[in-house]
Amino acid sequence: MQAIAETKTGSAHPTLLLWLVVGWAGFFILPWYGVEDSVFTFGWLFEGYPLDDDVAPGFFQGISGKKGWLLPHLIFLIGPIFALNRPRSDPLHAKILIICGALGFGWLIAQGFSIGIRGWNFGWQENLFGPLGDRQFGMGTGAMLVASAFLFILTQGVAARGAVNGDIFVVGAIGFVITIVAIFVFYPIFNMLTSAFVTQDNSYSISVFFEKFTDRRLWGLGCLQGGRCGAAWNSLVLAILVGMTTTVLGLAFALVVTRTGFRFKRGLRALTVLPIITPPFVIGLAIILLFGLSGNVTRFVADIIGIAPTRWVYGMPGVLIAQILAFTPIAFLVLIGVVEGVSPSMEEAAQTLRANRWETFRTVSLPLMRPGLANAFLLGFIESMADFGNPLVLGGNFDVLSTEIFFAIVGAQYDQGRAAVLALVLLAFTLGAFWAQRFWLGKKSYTTMTGKGDSGVHPLLPKGLAIPVYAIVGIWTVFTITIYTMIVYGSFVELWGVRNDLTFKHYITAFSIDFTQEGVRKYTGSAWDSFWTTLQIAAISAPLTAAVGLVTAYLLTRQNFAGKNSFEFGTMLSFAIPGTVIGVSYILAFNVPPLEITGTGVILVVSFIFRNMPVGVRAGIASMSQLDKSLDESSLTLGANSWQTFLNVILPLLKPAILAALVYSFVRAMTAISAVIFLVSAEYNMATSYIIGRVENNDYGLAIAYSTSLIIVMLAAVGLLQLLVGRTNIGRRHSRPSSKN
């Protein structure tokens, strides 16, 4: 992405030269394969460099005779030299770059996939070429630099042929985004698709898929006759219920905030932030402490009515309650914008035409909220499908796809094929919901904001609606406050239900610090490791997520190029893929060469970037469509190129979107569990997976204390960022009119 502006004069090609140098450095200097320690420790310089197989650069690997398949890269690295002294307008310049870039990149990928740790990866190659007698491991720094060089040589060739007005930066950015999305979204999903067909002796068969697909544990309907239903049905019914309930609740909240004289709107908004920054299964724990067999409420009610307490909460009721609590705020956040956005003028027009409040609401306001309702439902549906923590602690015998996938991988059965089949079913459900939502919304126009004066006031809710809405909001509020009180209280209790003495023990176990006499601190608490790792990973992935998201948004709103629609679909796809599926597919795809990154921190960062990127894209698109294109145009007319325009004009105006993307990806990186649980390792353990380990160990006190601390850390982070957003907002209001003139 370091594509530096090219001067448009003569035949000097600084960008091309730069990438050529990068490519040569990658091929001649840096180790081709991944070295055991980090490249930057330079330990590899002392391990037989440059000839030892483990650390040799690609060139030496190639000429030593054993890995001859690396040498063709050299041809494609030398080729572009002949393009250097030709002007860009020369068709041969473009041709050389495209051929060298494409073939070089293609060859690199092809050899990477063909030759693995056991020589040839595919049987037909062995039959064709005979046994190889050598093998290769995951690609390292050298290979990565060579690959980027080929990629950007190719995009410069394409740009030289005139694509997107010959803009090197834009073509490079498009090529880059397509490549990384292909590698980190499409490739793992496609790879998982194939592993669903693999038989035990590593051949492919469709019958394996059908055998696993038609499993009774997946599609059984026994619950209709008092038995147990399959996980697919359970997940589907649960997700639909959660989607509908959270949408209704979210709508009630949005209505209370925008259309009533309710006094504590700020408090209500604050309350809705809480569940978003809560590690998900904490709510499940609190529900057990309240409604479990020995829960306070269960016991209390059982005493009053005089019946024996039951385990009613384990199963669908418990999971449903927990998910509704956790996901209603998301629906609220989606709906508040839409409900506010419905133009008061339309409602006023309806009232002028003698519709009463109820009719206005039903025939004008509600239909205009359809996109919001559909989005809220879709989010609730996907979140419920992907939710892992709540079913794990509350599921009982109620199996859902996300937990089944997890135990297919980690359980005694260790059946990756089954996990892949389950993940495919899950993916089919979410993509189906995505499609259904688009279908339902159709091509109608829901635009009400025209930019013209719109100073009306929203009508108040009709009375018949206001009362149930107040009731719903009231119940939810009381419930949420109770749950969070329980959480805080639970973190100070010695041993819940057994010894109820108050103690700081759990916080001390988790976060104790020893000061030695020299004043050196030692983090002796058991939670510090995962805490720092989580903070680091979240802090690294948040800006990267925002960057990738905003560059993509820039391409989508500001540039026109062939295949833009599929490009948009590709970048948004990972949003519809539940975290569990991402986790499984990453394990399957990145556990083996050519990209061997499981067990590292990289895989966590990468998974967060591509999980959260769509939000960055959406936020970026939303704010960029508010910026007039004439801004770019004037910048371009004044001689700036598109990279300079993006950097100096667009970016400064996008601060709110940047911060929104930062906050979201930071918080998600701290609280996500569904993908993370598959990707953590001893060295890179995350807070959520540490907490779930404590929960499994019956160590509720520590789990809750850690979660409470995380909530406070995130509150502080979100508060800090919100402060910054507020400030830039004010700044924008001053600067925008002047810059528009």
Added chain:
Amino acid sequence: MKNIQKTLLVAAAVLAASTSMASAAKLTLYCSAQEDWCQSMARGFEEATGIDVNMTRKSSGETFAQVKAESSNPKGDVWWGGTGDPHLQAAEEDLTEPYVTGMRGELNDWAISQATSAGDRTIGIYSGALGYGYNADLLKANNLPEPKCWKDLTKPEYKGHVQMANPNSSGTAYTTLATMVQLFGEDGGFDFMKALHKNINQYTKSGSAPIKAAGRGENTIGIVFMHDAVKQAVSGFPIKVVAPCEGTGYEIGSMSIIKGSRNLDEAKKFYDWALTAVAQTRALEVKAYQVPSNKGAETSPSAPDLSSIKLIDYDFKKYGSSAERKRLLKKWDDEVSTLPQ
């Protein structure tokens, strides 16, 4: 790619690492016991020998799959912990290295018989018997008699009070199934599982979850390994541990050296050290109440005494084989799990 970004993550650590480049002796340990026990073993060995330990914790099934996948280029040196079946299977598939340690004189017979049955490719490090535990408070609140035998659990009064793990997802529950088949014969064993099914309130995913739920008062009786029940009792939960009167099956936690280990000398050092009384006594610090294989290792007074428990002659070879495992699980799936409760 891996290394560039990895460095970004641990920039500080990297700086520190670059100053101390002298190559120290190291060992890659695959650990399949509980996390804190794994940590304790790794740190303990580092302290005892100065050899750096790089430990990865994964369940025994996962570790087996990993060792198998890496067999052409082994990355691990020693595989410590986890139930014996996958260790035996690894020995069968020639994935592990035969080694006769000088420590054998200090070990219990069952640990050595595990080694001889696998051609010295594995050895027993701890053992635990299957049993169950109950929440004494809840039992009393429901006016239930104290169960003493396996067959007691099938009595109608315990309906909705018993929990066990799902044999499909848990090695513990598979051991339960295999134990019943060996204890009561195949037909008798499945009759028992069917009768038990009527009383089960939940088949959990993980093996020790039933007794943890019992500890919290969310369940009355949990079928688990007895050391897991003891752990809950010691943690302060009102749990009573039962060694069933008919006799019971057991597991032997094992250790193997991975074939093709890059640090074979260090691996052997670890192997010997892990069998010492000192190393095995570390289990107590992390509340692991399995029976150690070293006769001299300390045991907790609350740990179950294997010599007082009636143990069946568990056929690890037969019931650990994947064919038998598949057959029993399918039979359980078809004949037991589908029954109404």
